[in-house]
Amino acid sequence: MSVPLVPLLIDGDYCAGSTGVTVPVVNPATEEVIADLAHASVTDLDRALAASARAFVDWRETTAAHRNAILVKAAYLIRERTEEIAEILTAENGKSLTEARGEVGFCADATDWYAEEAKRAYGRVIPARASDVRQITLREPVGVALGFAAWNFPAGNVALKMAAALAAGCTIIVKPSDETPATAIAIGRCFTDAGLPAGALNIVHGVPTEVSKYLIASPIPKKVSLTGSTPVGKLLQRLASETMKRCTMELGGHAPVLVFADTDIPNAVARLVSAKFRNAGQVCTSPTRFFIAREVYEDFVAAFITRAKQVRVGNGAEEGAQMGPMITARRRDTIDALVKDAVAKGADLRLGGHAIAGKGYFYAPTVLADVPDNARLMTEEPFGPIAAFTPFDSFDEVIGRANALPYGLAAYVFSQNPGTIARAGSALDAGVVGVNHTSVHEAETPFGGVNESGYGAESGIEGLDAYLRTKMLTEKYL
Incomplete structure (x- = not known):
């Protein structure tokens, strides 16, 4: 029997990898191969990086109200497709359909939350020491982001990264786990079908160390978000330090x-x-x-x-x-x-x-x-x-x-x-x-650890803040 291909998403196109390399996706409850997963080549990764950089130029300039409208539509589509996504999730992850449905519901809630928070990325006015000076802070999207997601919550982990980055005005390349890639693609389709412009969201698959090293080494991304183990977090943080990328690390616990x-x-x-x-x-x-x-x-x-x-x-x-x-x-x-x-x-x-x-x-x-x-x-x-x-x-x-x-x-x-x-x-x-x-x-609540469980937070206002940077503008009246 032939099995479906789990594609890449690059520059608005759901496609096979340029080299044709695939690996099997296995149902852990039956040990059956349920799909072939397209792996990205270096050429494919370069396409994703270029698409993200190009899309960021326009996406960062969209109004918060426009980003809100797209994310609200994406949340609607996630809810509308709950059963379809839950069945995919259960097939490749193994958790019960009841749990899978709940996870998909969380994705919709989180996307709605970030849709609203996009309208609340407030700056502030700082009282100056002179009457002819005005001091203000602006909240700007940090740039192209990278999201590396774990297999245990294959919908929730990717949706949080997608929604937060896009709400802030960033574009993002997501690398889901090779064990659970079809769920990420199903969530991604909800965003692209909601009207997200080509290149704003890209999804790539491949050998984790190879993909992460290549993407993080590029000067194009400015932000890394990882949900994964502590050893992987330490590795990615070291890689990110070479180009001073900001990181959010949601790592293991006990x-x-x-x-x-x-x-x-x-x-x-x-x-x-x-x-x-x-x-x-x-x-x-x-x-x-x-x-x-x-x-x-x-x-x-x-x-x-x-x-x-x-x-x-x-x-x-x-x-x-x-x-x-x-x-x-x-x-x-x-x-x-x-x-x-x-x-x-x-x-x-x-x-x-x-x-x-x-x-x-x-x-x-x-x-x-x-x-x-x-x-x-x-x-x-x-x-x-x-x-x-x-x-x-x-x-x-x-x-x-x-x-x-x-x-x-x-x-x-x-x-x-x-x-x-x-x-x-x-x-x-x-x-x-x-x-x-x-x-x-x-x-609506911040989620993250301390010590070797990582730093930074997803969800809540802190989750949006992770994709924003602060610019101070001081003006002297002439």
């Missing part, structure tokens, strides 16, 4: 969960099980290190296991499936190695801990209790369906253990004591903190 003795256990368990096994744990904000007050430790772990056993694992395209597969066989094997290491070092395996036989890269929902601090699982981001539990005895102890790693993306606190909540929220070294729930990223 989110601690602090469950205090006064917690509403049923609420906490329900929310944490849902968050833990969402997208098979392949979420940068996924709760991973569970620190539970010793007084409620065994009761909490038992309740968590009871609910985790109810999670239905299967092909995300099938009705009733709640948790899909790992993205690749390699990721599944990495998860299994982390579990085996933890057990070898004394952790108590209470649920799962094995790959699921048959087609697809499935791994069972897994719970480990009494995980020692020297287990790899406690220092390496698992990015999989593993919950690692350990008890704590005091506030200072749990804050110290939660902040012990170099990562600082998300953290969670469950307590009914306002004082405990306030102290923990202030003490946790994280970019986003969820208290008594796990929804830490909305279109």
Whole structure:
């Protein structure tokens, strides 16, 4: 059977690569090849760079109202095509259709948000020291942007970068993951069908290191936005430093969960099980290190296991499936190695801990209790369906253990004591903190980490600001 070609988008044209090189796109739930992915050659990348630079000259001069109108239409088309995009997303990523639909809805919300924020890129007037001088600041688009997106949220990751850059008046070249490229193309079509001029948005595919090195080395782009791992972020930041490109780095995490003795256990368990096994744990904000007050430790772990056993694992395209597969066989094997290491070092395996036989890269929902601090699982981001539990005895102890790693993306606190909540929220070294729930990223809220989880923010007013620069203009009246 022939499979469809996932094209490039260059200068308004959805096209094959100039060399004809393709790689297979695999459904992780069935291991079937579902598409061929066109890879960009150096010639193709040069075309994308030139198109972005040419389009920027005109796009930056469009009014905020005009950019708003195009983005509003794009958001409308995303919503109109929700089912189509969700089915593509599930086929190449594996998450359930329910999750995929929710992600596509987030894309539309974010695009609408940036459409409105385009009209609010305000400058200001600064009182001068002389009566014949006026001092004002202007907010200008930074230039051509590069967006590198991960596979775990193949719609949301690319839509955030597209919408923010375009709203600010920038043009953008997006490099999605080779595992999930068709979703990016489907989102891109919503923008181009909404009337976006040729060259304002380009989408390229290829070997990640080769594409990123070539694009970042060019003097044309002025901005880099990455959603990816910490090692990749460090590499791209080094490359960007050669031409002093501005960067936004949304990198990995290892989110601690602090469950205090006064917690509403049923609420906490329900929310944490849902968050833990969402997208098979392949979420940068996924709760991973569970620190539970010793007084409620065994009761909490038992309740968590009871609910985790109810999670239905299967092909995300099938009705009733709640948790899909790992993205690749390699990721599944990495998860299994982390579990085996933890057990070898004394952790108590209470649920799962094995790959699921048959087609697809499935791994069972897994719970480990009494995980020692020297287990790899406690220092390496698992990015999989593993919950690692350990008890704590005091506030200072749990804050110290939660902040012990170099990562600082998300953290969670469950307590009914306002004082405990306030102290923990202030003490946790994280970019986003969820208290008594796990929804830490909305279109209108800034999202980003600290330390080795990166810097800068997507979403919210901060997300638009990342694509703007400030110019100070001082005028003396003659």
